[in-house]
Amino acid sequence: xxNRFYITTPIYYVNDKPHIGHAYTTLxxxxxxxxxxxxxxxxxxxxxxxxxxxxxxxxxxxxxxxPKEFTDKVSQNFRDLTAKxxxxxxxxxxxxxxxxxxxxxxxxNELLSNGFITLGKYAGWYSVRDEAFYAEAELVxxxxxxxxxxxxxxxxxxxxxxxxFEDKLLAHYEANPDFIAPESRRNEILNFVKGGLRDxxxxxxxxxxxxxxxxxxxxxxxxxxxxxxxYITALNWHEGDSLFERYWPCDIHMVxxxxxxxxxxxxxxxxxxxxxxxxxxxxAHGWWTNEGEKISKSVGNVIDPLALIDxxxxxxxxxxxxxxxxxxxxxxxxxxxxxxRINGDLANDLGNLAQRTLSIIxxxxxxxxxxxxxxxxxxxxxxxxxxxxxxxxxxxxxDKQAFHDALRQIWQVxxxxxxxxxxxxxxxxxKTDPARMGEVLAVIMETVRxxxxxxxxVMPHSVANLLDQLKIPENERDFTRVGGFxxxxxxxxxxxxxxxxxxxxxxxxx
Ligand code: ME8
Numbered sequence: 001x002x003n004r005f006y007i008t009t010p011i012y013y014v015n016d017k018p019h020i021g022h023a024y025t026t027l028x029x030x031x032x033x034x035x036x037x038x039x040x041x042x043x044x045x046x047x048x049x050x051x052x053x054x055x056x057x058x059x060x061x062x063x064x065x066x067p068k069e070f071t072d073k074v075s076q077n078f079r080d081l082t083a084k085x086x087x088x089x090x091x092x093x094x095x096x097x098x099x100x101x102x103x104x105x106x107x108x109n110e111l112l113s114n115g116f117i118t119l120g121k122y123a124g125w126y127s128v129r130d131e132a133f134y135a136e137a138e139l140v141x142x143x144x145x146x147x148x149x150x151x152x153x154x155x156x157x158x159x160x161x162x163x164x165f166e167d168k169l170l171a172h173y174e175a176n177p178d179f180i181a182p183e184s185r186r187n188e189i190l191n192f193v194k195g196g197l198r199d200x201x202x203x204x205x206x207x208x209x210x211x212x213x214x215x216x217x218x219x220x221x222x223x224x225x226x227x228x229x230x231y232i233t234a235l236n237w238h239e240g241d242s243l244f245e246r247y248w249p250c251d252i253h254m255v256x257x258x259x260x261x262x263x264x265x266x267x268x269x270x271x272x273x274x275x276x277x278x279x280x281x282x283x284a285h286g287w288w289t290n291e292g293e294k295i296s297k298s299v300g301n302v303i304d305p306l307a308l309i310d311x312x313x314x315x316x317x318x319x320x321x322x323x324x325x326x327x328x329x330x331x332x333x334x335x336x337x338x339x340x341r342i343n344g345d346l347a348n349d350l351g352n353l354a355q356r357t358l359s360i361i362x363x364x365x366x367x368x369x370x371x372x373x374x375x376x377x378x379x380x381x382x383x384x385x386x387x388x389x390x391x392x393x394x395x396x397x398x399d400k401q402a403f404h405d406a407l408r409q410i411w412q413v414x415x416x417x418x419x420x421x422x423x424x425x426x427x428x429x430x431k432t433d434p435a436r437m438g439e440v441l442a443v444i445m446e447t448v449r450x451x452x453x454x455x456x457x458v459m460p461h462s463v464a465n466l467l468d469q470l471k472i473p474e475n476e477r478d479f480t481r482v483g484g485f486x487x488x489x490x491x492x493x494x495x496x497x498x499x500x501x502x503x504x505x506x507x508x509x510x
Contacts, residue, residue, distance in 0.1 A: 005041040006247035007032055010255050011050040011093065011230050014074035015059035018081045019295065020288055020333065021256065023305035024321055028285060028403065029254050030087045031322060034457035035398045037088075039479045044247045046234045047082065048093030049075040053223030054128045057209035067209045071096055084306060086314060086461060093234045095211075095226055103233035104211045104226045110274040111160060112214075122157035122201040125150040131223050133201055146258070158203040158219060165269040166197045172268065172278065180264050181283045181401065182328040185257060189264050200266065228267045232276070250279040252401070260284040283401050286330035303333055312503065315459035316342045322403040322458055342503045349414050350451070351500030353421065354466055357444045358496035360437075364430055369471065370438030371489035372446060380443045383420050386413045387450040391483030394454050407458065410451055417447045442489060445470065450482045466499045 009026045012018065026047050033045035050056075051071040060070035075094055082089055093100065111117050125134040129148035144150050170193055173179055173186070180186040203219035204210065210220030231253065235244040255263050263282045271278050290301045308317045320341045325331030361367060373380055390413055397406035421444055429437035452466045456477065467477055471491035 003041050004044075004247055005033070005036040006044045006235075006250045007036075007046070007252045007254065008231050008234075008250060009047040009089075010253075010259060011048040011095065011227055012078055013053075013055060014049050014051050014071050014078070015055050016297070017074065017077050018305065020303035020305050020308070020321075021295070022078070023081060023085055024288060025254055025256060025285065026082065026087055026089070027085060027318055027321055028327065028401065029252075030085070030089070031318075031403055031457040032252065032254075032398065032401065034088055034460060035394075038453075038456060038477070039395065042246075043090070044235075044243075045089045046091050046093060046231070047078075047087070047089045048091070048230060048234075049078050049095070050223070050227045050230070051075060051094055051096045052210040052220070052226055053131050054204070054207055054209070055131055057207055058128065060209075068096070081305065084309060084314075085318070088460075091234050093230050095230055097233075099236065099238070100226075100230060100233045101211050103236075103238040104221055104229045105214045106238040107229050107232075107270065107274055108214055108221060108225070111270065114273055114275070116161045116164065116273040117158050117202070118161070120157060120159050121155070122159075123154040124152075124201075126153040127151075135198065153206070155205045156219075157201040157205070158213065158216075159199040160202045160225075160270070160273070162197045162200045162266070162269055165272060166193060168272055169193050169197075169265060169268060173264075176280075178281055179278075180260070181281060185260055185284045185328075189260060192261060193265060197265070224262055224266060225270065228262065228270065231279075237276075249277040251281065253279050253282045254401075255282060255284050257284040257286060283328070285328055285401075286325065288325075289330065289332045291334055292332055308338075312338060312342060315462040316346060316500070316503075319346060319407070319459055323407045325404065327401050327403045339503050339505055342500070345411055346500035347502040349411060349418060350448075350455075351498060353414060353418055353444070354448050354452075354469070355496055355498050357421070357426075357441055357448065358469060358493060360426055360430075361441055361445075361493060362496055364434075365438060365441070367493045369445060369487075369489050369491045369493065370442045372442045372486060373439035376439075376443070379420060379423070380439070383413075383416055383443055383447055386416055387447040388482075388484050390450060390454055391479060398457075403458070407455075410454055413447060414451060417444055417451075420444065446487060449487055453477055453479070453482050462499050465497075469493060469496060469499075 007029050009029050012022050029045060033043050037043045056071060057067050060067040063070055079092055127134060127144040127148040127150045130144055130146055134144050134150055138145055173190055180189055202222040202225050203213050204222060205219050208220055210223060211226045213219035213221055231250060235241060235247055237244045253263050268278045289295060290303055293299060293301055295302055320338050323341060324337055361369065390410060393409045394406040424440040426437045426440040449470055449472060452463050456463050471493055
């Protein structure tokens with residue numbers, strides 16, 4: 001049981017094409033999923049698209065095509081992004097799939113038969129952009145607290161008895177301090193729930209692009225009830241499938257801070273009402289801005305992840321996004337910061353270390369990987385020990401989703417290895433003590449080997465290339481091979497090729 005790991009991204013609205021924010025959330029999940037697989041877990045990694053509701057229907061109308069045609073097209077863009085970003089998701093769910101209708105209607109029926117749904121009338125504010133209901137008191141200068149436009153809505157509606165879950169939710173947050181992360185966000189939700197919960201409107205009648213309410217087809221289900229249910233549809237919960245047994249409750253729902261309330265208030269309340277176990281953790285990461293400005297279509301500064309990959313490279317982009325900003329905090333995309341990371345951390349620190357060591361081995365050891373010293377010096381032992389310690393350190397950081405911190409600690413060891421190579425100067429030992437030269441090179445190669453294995457979740461493609469050059473076979477790249485395991489010397493390397501090229505900026509591109 002304990003070695004199973006289920007992680008989900010939000011399912012993205014298909015009203016527009018994917019941007020950096022969407023790529024970011026899924027990237028974090030991808031790194032997490034890859035990490036757990038390498039660490040021996042049976043992983044389910046889910047992403048997909050949220051295709052119903054007024055916002056998507058309006059976008060389809062604007063495009064002059066039917067919602068079905070529109071969602072097929074836009075959902076494909078998100079699917080294409082997963083391939084371009086080398087995401088390792090096990091499933092890509094669409095809420096327009098038949099199975100999702102079955103699952104959403106089943107959860108509706110559970111809530112109904114457990115006495116948590118009543119028919120009434122909604123009269124209040126609604127924001128199409130947020131797909132959210134707002135009370136008069138929540139409005140700020142006539143707009144939603146998010147800044148979105150609101151419209152007055154009056155229609156017959158089914159209500160979910162959210163008010164019945166106030167105490168239960170608070171008790172759950174109390175008993176499970178890791179349920180909402182990071183800590184600052186947890187307080188925000190606690191205060192919201194303590195402020196009192198009103199019953200939630202969960203059906204709409206003024207448009208029809210949604211999952212029909214069972215036995216009352218004038219209503220479609222509120223898009224968030226339908227959307228949240230995707231996390232169990234994917235496990236075929238409605239069919240009593242063994243996937244549900246195997247992976248539920250979910251280990252992490254990764255979300256942006258904008259949709260934390262839906263995941264830590266509404267979703268757990270729906271699950272409690274349906275007598276289903278709650279997810280273990282919801283992590284809300286921060287918001288990206290572009291060179292200090294809020295990303296918005298009207299400002300015209302939306303960052304296209306595909307353009308970043310084209311210009312800077314895939315793994316460079318992946319590394320930057322996870323390294324630059326402490327995960328959970330807001331971050332600013334800056335071209336200068338990106339180039340500094342590529343040329344500093346990647347080309348100089350790791351790339352150059354590997355490249356120059358491999359080159360010395362190719363030139364001076366006939367390409368044969370030298371053996372580690374039988375009696376290591378203090379310096380040898382210190383560097384090898386710091387590499388061995390990285391597995392535990394990165395595990396702890398990943399378990400807190402502190403990706404930046406895992407990478408920082410790995411790069412600390414890379415920096416130690418660079419200091420070691422400069423101090424030991426194997427190029428000078430060539431003439432004076434070739435045996436010692438071999439030992440020094442072996443210590444560095446062993447450090448690079450462990451580092452490369454641990455960096456795979458973040459930069460799978462480039463690091464596979466590096467591990468190929470180190471002659472580490474595919475079946476020796478999981479985490480049972482780090483934290484102490486020593487490689488065999490004597491493997492013959494090929495002519496070394498740089499893994500992380502320097503980025504030469506062309507100012508007119510900026
Ligand atoms: O909310 N910075 O979908 P959505 C960081 N369909 N992350 C960002 C971002 C930014 N500037 N902009 C967007 C929905 N995101 C619902 C979810 S889940 C059952 C239903 C990311 O297309 C972030 O993860 O509006 C945010 O939560 C998500 O995209 C919102 O995507």
